[in-house]
Amino acid sequence: MIPAKIEDVFIQITTDINGVILSIDAGKFAEKEFTLHQSVYRSCPFLEGTLEALPYNEPFLIEAMIIHSNSIEYNVDVEIFKREESISVLIHNRTNVYKYVDQLNQKRNDIFFIKREIAEKNKELDRLRKIADKANEEKSRFLAMISHEIRNPLNVILGYSEMIAEENADVQKYINSLLDAGHNLKVIVEDILDLSRIEAGKLELVSEQISITKIVETCIANFYHQQKTKEVKLEYFISEKVPTFILGDSVRITQVLSNLMSNAIKFTKKGIVKIDVEAVSETAENAVLKFVISDTGRGMTNDQVAKIFEEYQQTEINDNRVFGGAGLGLAIVKRLVHAMNGVILVESKIDKGTRFSIEISFKKVVNHTLPQKQKNVEVNFNSLKGRRILVADDDVLNQTIVAHILNKEKTVTTIVNDGLEALDKISKESFDVILLDINMPNMTGEDLMRQRDLFDKLNIDTPFLALTANTSSKDVQRYLSLGFSGIISKPYTATEFVEKIKKVLP
C-alpha cells in the first residue's frame, strides 16, 4: 500500500493507442479528471497529437504541462511509455517546484522590461534636455539680439537729447531724428511684446463681422501716405467671389498684411507691390480666402527663403540698420497666420521679386441682418477746452507728458501723486473726467475705484479712465467691472490720449 501523501502527488493510468483510458493503476492526483473508457485528451490536451508520434518502448518525459482539477491549475511532469497496444502515462504534480520557477521567471522578465522602460525614458529625457538647451540658447540669442537692436535707437534718442540740451540751433532737425528713433523703438518693443504674447499662447483672436475689402483698402491707403518715393506703385485686387463680410479679427489681419506690405516696400526700389485676395473655396459656413502679397523687389535666394520666418532674420546683415525694426515682422506674421489656422507660403526669385500667399478659412456671416460692428474711426470734434481734468500718477515723467498734452488742449488740469491724494481731491471738487494710473503708492487706481461709495455727490457721474500698460482682455474686463469707463493704454500718442478722453465725455 502506498502512503496517502505520496498517492496524492501522482497518478498512473493506462490508455489504448488512441488515448482511451483503460485503467487507473495507481495514485490519486486529480483522479476525478480521469474516467475509464473516456479519452485522456480531455484532461491532458498535451497528449493529443503527441501520443501518436511517440516512439515505441522508450520512456518519454514531457515537463511543465498543465492539468486543471477543481478549477485549480497544476503544473505537472509527465512520463509516458508506449507499447504495441497500450500506453502508460505517469503524471507527477510538480506545482510547488514550478511555482518558484514561475516567480523567478516573472521576476527576470519584469526586471528586463523595467530596465528597458528606464532606458527609453532616459533617452527621452536626454532628447528633451537637448531641446530645452537649444530653446534656452535661442532665447539668449534672441535677447542679445534684441538688446542690441534696442540700444541703437536708444543711443540716437540720448545723443540728440544731449545735443538739444547743449545748443538750440537745428532743434527741429534733432527732434525729427528723436521721433524717428522713438518710433523705431516702439515698433521693436511692440513686436517683441506681440511675439512673446503669441509664444505664451496669450494671443486672443476676436471674431467679429469684418470687411476684407475695407481692410485691404485701408492698408493700401496707409502705405500710400507713407510712401516717400513714388517709384513703387501700390495696387490691390479683390475678387468678386470674396464675401462682403466674414467673421475675423481685423486688427490681426491688418497686422499680417501691413507687415508683409512694409516688407515688400522695403525691398522694392521700383515697380509694383500688390495685394490680391481671392476666394479659393466656399461652403455654406466657411470661405477659404487667399491673400497674395507680391512685389517686384530684389527677391531672395532659396536659403534665405528657408529661413525667412525665423525670428530676427533679415536677409542681409545690414538690413535692420537700413530699414529699422528688428526683423521680427515675418516671425509674427507666421505665428498670427497659424493662430488663425491658416498657412503661409513664400516664393521668391532673385531680382524678380517675392510672393507671399496666405490661405485662411473664415466663418461666413450667416445672418446678414447682423449690424456691422462700427469701428470708432470718426474723429470726435468735441473740444476739451475748459474741461476740468484730474490726473493721478506717481511718475513725474508721465505727469509731465500728460500735463503737456492737456495744456495744449487748454484743459483745467489738476495733477496729484497717488490714489490717496486723488481721493482727497475727488471729495472736495467735481471734475469732468478723472484719469487714474493703476500702479501708484499709498492707494492704487484699483483700490481707489473699490472705494467708490466714498465719492460724494460731487463726482458721482464723472467718468474714470485707467492709465495702464496692462491691456489683456482679462485686465480690461476687471477695470471695466470696477467702474472705469475705459482705459488709455501705455504707451499712447497725444492724439490717442485726447480721443480717449473725448469719447467718455458726455
Place this chain on the structure above:
Amino acid sequence: MIAKKVLLVGNFGVGKTSLIRRFVTNEFSEDYISTIGVRISKKEVQYNEQIVKLLIWDVAGTSGNEKIPKAYFLGANAAMYVFDLSREETYIALEENLKMVKELSGLQNITLIGNKKDLLTSEELIAVKNKITVPIDLITSAKDDENVEDAFTLLTAESLK
C-alpha cells in the same frame, strides 16, 4: 476532423500568448504574465473547405540561446517563431534560432512572425526589416488585431503540408 499540433516559440515577452489570445478569444491585455511551461489552446479553423482542429502550444519564452525542450515538438505539424519588432535582441540571432528550432522539431519550414507592429513608426519598421536577413512571413500586432488571423492561417497551411 483532423487535429494539428502547432507550437509558438520565441523570446520571452514577444507576444506569443497575446497572439494566441487574440486569435482564440479575440482579447488583448497590456499586462505581462509570463508563460510557464506550456499552455494549450484549441481552435477549429476552416482551411480550403476542411475543418482543422488546431492544438496550439504556447511555449514559455526563451532567453538568449536557451533551448526549448525537444519533447514539446513531438508530433508537431508546424511551428511559429515570434519575435518582437521593438526589441532587437529578439531578432538579432534569427538565423541561428530558426535553425535550432528546425533541428529540434524536424520541421522544414518555420513560420516567422514579427509582432508589436503598433510600437513602431513606418520608418522604424523599414529600418528593422533592413536589419533582418531571413524572410519574414508576416508583421502583426496582437494589440491592434493586425494580421493575427492571417498569421494563424499561414501556420494552418504549413501544418497541412
